[in-house]
Amino acid sequence: MKASYGLVAGAFLLAAVGSSYAQHSYIGAEKCKMCHKLQYDSWLTTKHAKATETAKASTKWKFDASCLSCHATNKNEALSGVQCEACHGPGSDYKTMSIMKDREKAIANGLIIPTQETCNSCHDGKDHHKPVKFDRELVHAHKK
Ligand code: HEC
Ligand code: HEC
Ligand code: HEC
Ligand code: HEC
Secondary structure (H helix, E strand, O other): OHHHHHHHHHHHHHHHHHHHOOOOOOOOHHHHHOOOHHHHHHHOOOHHHHHHHHHHHOOOOOOOHHHHHHHEEOOEEEEEOOOHHHHHOOOOOOOOHHHHOOHHHHHHOOOOOOOHHHHHOOOOOOOOOOOOOOOHHHOOOOOO
């Protein structure tokens, strides 16, 4: 009796821990490259990929940590540039093939299909942050 109560309590505990892990984490563009080389290679040639370097090299404005909210991924200098996950959401929970192949599952696990709103979070029209009109051709090459 005692043992089976322990098992049930354990299962509840696991469920509780599981739900608090809903916070997805960032894995970095290199991990997406494995399966999305077309998008990766073309993204690498865009200004987004070099956004951290650009801000640090600026002679117009003094670089500090506040720049990273737009000039890096997840405000993290180690995730340098506006990477895949800055637009598509942190990938820890959608990156596996079985989930990625199923669009609905991927979205349920944190994948974002970017819209104008996504661009607006950084291209907010204030200061030098010019607005940009949503256009998928501006971000990287596409399969079709
Ligand atoms: C293990 C391989 C794999 C990895 C790693 C992977 N993906 Fe995918 N991804 C796929 C497959 C397969 C599809 C579905 C077919 C397709 O669109 O290429 C897909 C689809 C997508 C889509 C299109 C969703 C749609 O239906 O429009 C996006 C966006 C995406 N992945 C982004 C990412 C990002 C960002 C990363 C890194 C954080 C990543 N993927 C990592 C395999 C992978
Ligand atoms: C709210 C988001 C945001 C913040 C915060 C931000 N930037 Fe930018 N930055 C942008 C966007 C968006 C662009 C691209 C604008 C365009 O469309 O040309 C840009 C472009 C730039 C450029 C290249 C274009 C130019 O005008 O020279 C430099 C350099 C730059 N930012 C430096 C910085 C520095 C340094 C900081 C911190 C002091 C900073 N930015 C903070 C969003 C931001
Ligand atoms: C996480 C912040 C962020 C998001 C989200 C974002 N951008 Fe940017 N974008 C920047 C920054 C920062 C720059 C400036 C990079 C540089 O000059 O080094 C930039 C530059 C650009 C440029 C180049 C402008 C030029 O002067 O040549 C284009 C085009 C662009 N973004 C389009 C988009 C589009 C379209 C979206 C939405 C699908 C988007 N961006 C989403 C931060 C962002
Ligand atoms: C500035 C935002 C932005 C960045 C950065 C970005 N993407 Fe995308 N991505 C988009 C947009 C916009 C679409 C098109 C969505 C649509 O068709 O409605 C897209 C579509 C995709 C698709 C769907 C298939 C296709 O070819 O259209 C995949 C896969 C993908 N991105 C992977 C990546 C990977 C991998 C990276 C990093 C190397 C990346 N993306 C970086 C905005 C971005």
